[in-house]
Amino acid sequence: MKKQHTMSKFAFFAMTASLFITVYEYPTFAVVGKSLIFYLLLCGLGWFLPVSLCSAELATIEGYQEGGIYSWVGKPLGEKYGFAALFFQWFQVTVGFVTMIYFIVGTLSYALEIPAMNNDPVFKFLSVVGIFWILTFLQLRGTETTAKLAKYGFSIGIILPVLVLFGCSIKYFMSGHSISPHFTHSSFWPTKATIGSLTSFVLAYMGVEASATHFSDLEDGKKNYPKLLMLLVIVGIVMSTIGGSVVSMVLTGDISSNEGVMDTATKLISPGHVSFFVKMIGFLTSFGILAQVSSWIVSPTEGLQFAATKNLLPKKLAEKNANDVPVRILMIQGVIVTIWAALLTFGSSGSGGNVGFQTAISLTVLIYLSAYILFFVSYFVILRKHKTLAREFQIPGGNLVKGIVAGVGLLISIAAVCTAFIVPSTVPSSESHLYLISLLAGFIVTLAIPFVFYHFYARPKKKSAIIESGEQA
Structure with missing residues (x-):
């Protein structure tokens, strides 16, 4: 029986866009001034475009559609590497959920004028956990619910x-206000002081490949998936450039990562007080991030569910409810996110908390970049050893162009890994060694987890399954 497609082109576009196009990164972009335009173009064209093109090709190769990045990496490089890539993709988002919801809490605190919501650790923790679990239970209703949230969000x-x-900023500057000196005096080209920001700009484009798990749900996926990804590249670059530039051009002095967008809205719309329209901006942006969290809750877990069907995880995790959602995986994910929320919220409120928080954020980026490095390496293997495999979409220009596209993406991924070890300005110089040691140790341990798990659980499990099937035969 042919599978009923459940997602329209716009629903798929909106859900994929909500995986990575987000408002909460704008204050981070704004900190580097005009350089944000350079970094967004560099990472958009030199990293996001290669990821989009390569994932579009991999997703349309016959037999590679199921499991997303697990199949893309696992089939050419070997099962354990596919499992590792899948683990890295999922693990980083368990921390990412907390940082995304931090922005929601900070924005709602600003809009509702309840400072304790963002400043009191207990209030903040309960808000983060409450929001996440509500969204998790909503996902139990199936992909249709996720698609609706993403579309409207x-x-x-x-x-x-x-x-x-953007419209308010045009009116603001036309009425005689000057552009922030922070923006006008900054350089378009990267400097030694801003090179460490490369990782943040790569992070802004991460996630587009996660939509591949919904490939089979898309109307005429083989035809529409590549086209939608190309459109996402353009929209992603334009939206991020406009948003980051507006914040950088309007605000002076220190830019708050949590409240920078709201500070910008206040200065543009009602300087000196939080008006009704500023509050509406806060509620709308919060809803947009809620949609992003919602999209991320299910996408990586579907890959884990697929791995469970391959005996790489306990088979009970593969069980789904009536709405085709892997409930057990979502519950385990929820517990892990709750633990992260406690560690980051209460750990960041004490001495050394900023080091712990920044280490956690940098670690998630490094782990996700590890998945992308495996992704590009697997593409090169397919390009060299499996070029005859049938595929609906190919990067135009032949193998030379394909190699250049994937090569640029791989080089920027490696460069971003290196810049992640540049100590951020938010970490006191007296604690820079602690930051680097913690980050390196955490990176090595996390890299080892999927390989250790595969060696001691998945491989023996698969061997016993093969023996059992042989005995039954």
């Missing part, structure tokens, strides 16, 4: 606020 929670802020 992207339209009115990301596109609308950015357009409003």
Whole structure:
């Protein structure tokens, strides 16, 4: 029986866009001034475009559609590497959920004028956990719920606020206000002081490949998936450039990562007080990030569920409810996110907390980049050894162009890994050694986890399954 496609082109576009196009990164972009335009173009064209093109090709290779990055890496490089890539993709988002919801909490605290919501650790922890678990239980209703949230969240929670802020900024500057010296005096080209920001800009484009797990749900996926990814590249670069530039051009002095967008809205719309329209911007952007969290809750877990069917994880994890959702995996994920929320919220409130928080963020980026490095390496293996495999979409220009595209993406991934070890300005110089040692140790341990698990659980499990099937035969 042919599978009923459940997602329209716009629903798929909105859900994929909400995986990576987000408002909460704008203050981070704004810190580097005009260089944000350079970094967004570099990472958009030199990293996001290669990821999009390569994933579009891999997703349309016959037999590679199921499991997303697990199949893309596992089939050419070997099962354990596919499992590792899948683990890295999932693990990083368990921390990413907390940082995304931190932005929601900070924005709602600003809009509702309840400072304790963002400043009191207990209040903040309960808010983060409450929001995440509500969204998790909503996902139990199936992909249709996720698609609806993503569609409306992207339209009115990301596109609308950015357009409003852009329009208000034009009016603001036309009425005689000057552009922030922070923006005008900054360099378009990267400097020694801003090179460490490369990792943040790569992070801004991470996640587009996670939509591949919904490939089979998309209407005429083989035809529409590559086209939608190309459109996402353009929209992603334009939206991020506009949003980051507006924040950088309007704000002076230190830019708050949690409240930078709201500070910008206040200065543009009602300087000196939080007006009704500023609050509406806050509610809309919060809804947009909620949609992003919602999209991320299910996408990586579907890959884990596929791995469970291959005996790489306990088979009970593969069981789904009536709405085709892997409930046990979502519950385990929820517990892990709750633990992260406690560690980051209460750990960051004490001495050395900023080091712990920054280490956790940098670690997630490094782990995700590890998955992308495996992704590009697997593409090169396919390009060299499996070029005859049938595929609906290919990067145009032949093998030379394919090699250049994937090579640029791989080089930027490696460069981003290196810049992640540049100590951020938010970490006191007296604690820079602690930051680097913690980050390196955490990186090595996390890299080892999937390989150790595969060696001691998955490989013996698969061997016993093969023996059992042989005996039954």
